Amino acid sequence: MSTADDPTADGPPAATTADLDRAGYDPAFLTVDLPLPAVHTTVRELPYVHFTVLLDPVRRLAALTAVNVDGSSLVDLGRGVDWHLDGRVPDDEQTGPGVYASNDLDRGHLVRRRDPVWGEQAVAVQANVDTFCFTNAAPQAAEFNQSKELWLGLEDQVLQYASTHRQRLTVFTAPVLLDDDAPYRGIRLPRRFFKIAAWTTSDGGSLRTAAYLLDQSPELDGVDLEAAFARAHEQGDPPPLGPYRTYQVPVRDIAAMTGFDLAQLAEADTLRPVPTIEPPDGIREGWVPLTSVDQLSF
Template identity: 35%
Template sequence: MPRGFGPSAGLDALRVTNAILPLESYDDRPGYDPGFVLQSHPLPLPGPGRWADDLVHLTPEARQQSRDDSELRYTHFSVRMAQSRALPLCSACNIDGSRSDHSVPRSDIWRRDPRINTGLQNLNEGYGHDHQGLFSRGHMTRRKDPNWGPPEIAQRADADTFHITNAAPQRQGFNAGIWLALEDYVLDNTDRANLKVTVITGPILSPDDPVYYNRRIPTAFWKILAFVHAGTGALTTIGYRRSQMDYLPRPAGGRFVFGDFRDSQVPVRAIAQESGLDLAAYAELDVMAGAGPEMEIRVASTADFYLSR
């Protein structure tokens, strides 16, 4: 089974729970740290952009003074969600490569978050075993990325990634190759004195998305990575888009028409246009900042990425 994806387990009661954790158990979740990669140049959580009126907000009981009530904070990552789609708009994670704990056992139990309306958290519909033609719960922040720090913190981070707020429907097999290797590749090209990366991941949500099992399924996903480049010493961002069109079953008597590459490096400005999020802080640091938003570079391996201007 590819890393980084929830199992195709909608029909497996052992891997999905309707039990809700106590609200107070989330009080110590710090969430995404804007200054994590470089304190002198903080990168904010993506702004809601055109989704401003469609954000999922914390319930009154879960709100804390002076906090953004559309930010779901977890261990080393945060999520914003779209109410109309009951899906994440983005999941932003801080990765400390020097403190990663790869020994953390997989929590493997998907659950809802008690801090928001449970009706906006689809735990089961459309998900199931891949051989039945259903979709996997696809991690946005992948399971191992926030698993760093002391063992108890790394284990809590792993469990936090299994909230359904951090998942979107994806076909098993979509999450492989470049999509999985990109964070590791960028970590290998960071300033060794600052072995840190911020990764923001999300689906491209469109009203034209195809419907399967009563759900609109996103056909593409994106990542933005921010890091201090080993060669230039500069805070740098890159954008990546991956299409799952080739993995989607075709409607009876129908076909898809599309022209984008399965894997491509794209300007952050293009991701901002397609996702509808405010990514201005990331776009100005992009290695493709000088390219038009329609520009895309087909990538066959991580070595094909441009990491500097």
């Protein structure tokens, strides 16, 4: 999810997503079959070019995104595309431009813009357009700091790994949608986002995974968070969000947070298993805080 992929100015009108033939995420893309995880909530499955969005129509945000990345046939395209709604679903089931207007919220790509842009030129061009659909966006605080740079660096490294080794990857990305997320303009702003990269080994095609978490939970020690949310709501401001923190985390903890069925991905986790304990600060034992680009490896 990369706000660096957000265009700074509106480009030419994008094609509508209605009535276009898209295959979406391919579960047989790797040498190991990897179906979409069960999310155990009502979603609309929206296929695009090389990726799929499972849209939560109540939260008006993606419950999960899944993209196939082919490092052997990536195409380098510019961003010149405007954000647009998906004509296949009602506007009021999507988080559209009104949520991002006149505030400091970024439209953060979930499926990163460059990840599905591969294959024949025409296909790559359409994939690029598809990533600018609002169903593939989630609000993020605009403030840029080291931890957010690390998250963007992670996305760069994933793509660079695929390109250098001509490797196929599958990447799952989503906001963590919680009941106590703060309301804003008809939606609730997520505080955490996760990314799980999956690939297969060259020796025997065994599945391997690595999971990462971006946390922008508010840090308001001594402040009544509910009251702070209420004041922001009354004033028409976005709820307070905290500084970005980036972690490598066990896949099983992502499953516990979301309720998704990630058993296949958890069994292939490359992070050394450790006991999971929930301390008072909410940062679990076994979460590896990332503070340097040198730590970004999988």
